[in-house]
Amino acid sequence: MSSSREIKAAYRYCLDMAKSHYENFPVASWLMPRRIRLPIAAIYAFARTADDFADEGDLSVDQRYAELDAMSEKLHTLERGESINEPIFIALADAIERFALPYSLLHDLLSAFRQDVEKRRYTDFGEVMDYCRRSANPVGRLLLHLFGAATPRNLALSDGVCSALQLINFMQDIGQDFDENDRIYLPQDEMKRFGVGEKYLQEKRKALRMDDLITLQLDRAEKMLRAGCPLGIVLKGRFGFELRMICEGGVTVLYKLRERTNPFERPRLERRDWYGIVRRALLPKRVRR
Template identity: 55%
Template sequence: MPVDHYENFPVASWLLPRRLRRPVEAIYRFARSADDIADEGNAPAAERLAQLAAYHAELDRIERGDTPTDPIIFGPLAIAIREFAIPLAPFRDLLSAFAQDVEKTRYAHFGEVMDYCRRSANPVGRLMLHLYGDHDPRHLAFSDAICSSLQLINFLQDIAVDYRKDRVYLPQDELAALHVSEKQIADGDARGTWNMMMGRQIERARKLLQAGAPLGRQLKGRIGLELRVTILGGETILRKLHADPGCVFHNRPVLTKKDWMIMLGRALY
């Protein structure tokens, strides 16, 4: 299962128990394809929104107990939803966030960014906990913190990538307060107060990740290991961003094979 395309899906398939691989693949296929509708190709906004509306209609069919019209994406998803009694709200939240990507390109303040994270990232963690049969409210809160942090980290990684799509996820009021302009992003200019602005964004994402990190030790077995690796991955990207805040313009920070080996070793021991 390829998991490198939909960045908000913190799943390493080789760590999954066999019984969960099919439902996770079905959920991932749904999320990836819907994200592609919002992000890929040159279709006009109205067409993208219509395709996402069709996804909502398929979820409605599943909710009514009807057979989905799309057997490739929604057939396996319907089976997983029935077998594991998966709630539909997280899927609808994801579609809401993807539709917002089509319509909204700027965020006035951090509260708006977090509202987006609540729908674009947090549902993934909640779905995974549901599949593992974990409904502890504290664990859900920890998961939300981790997933939102990972989304913020991805925004920082992709500042230049997102700008080319005419999207800026950095809070507009914070950019203005530090006199960081969109022209700097367009020009790949990390001078002036860029490092200060990035430092604040990095620290906030780090604190949010740390707030959820206890979940990695509280969950036992493979899900705990998987989550610890995911958290360490976020921490590694944050360290790279901190070391060179301008790297988003010339050397987008990614996890290397060496990083993965170190992360797995630390997660195990």
């Protein structure tokens, strides 16, 4: 059992990690209620570390699997009530115990990162959604458990928001995912239906058929996002406000993705975009189109 001093130091380590990595939205920001800010940092540090093992650095495939398997075994160790003398797992163990976080959600994240090691193509949209279910949805569900609001309806709304944001991220990074990781999240059957071969990605082609394929993906993401965004009204206080900001940010990025002339350019949120996001999140009258 870790001492209170060790737990505080472990949380500080996780918080420093969260602050040192750039993300689209601040992690464990002041917007979150104070009592769950540090547990969020612990979850982030766990996921960030696993994600880096799957994608970053010069590790071999076997080494990536070995590191992720080791993280999985450490989770099982915590489940058995044993301790691990590593900052991330000291903090994570404390968060799991205090908030009764489901281990299954953390294992889902690891399974998604494990899949990232070698899977490069997705046969159909069902495969993409299965990946979102394990890579994105657990994060929203863990936050709801931290907030004490993990009702069946809230969990379903959260899944819609998280999957939508994952799909939006895929559409932002089409070129980068292909160039850096030889990875395509566009469903293979739909690429074939629209007549878009991999050469379109290799050569960064601008074509109407490519635009139509991406529009289909954006339409799906927007439908999911708008279906889940009422969760930001259901949840009160800072958590609700941050969620409304995330939803408004997603809607804004969707707009920019539709307006861009080059499907391989990543849109950036500017200061005026953030002003509008904050204003609409503060005055949530309706889900805006």
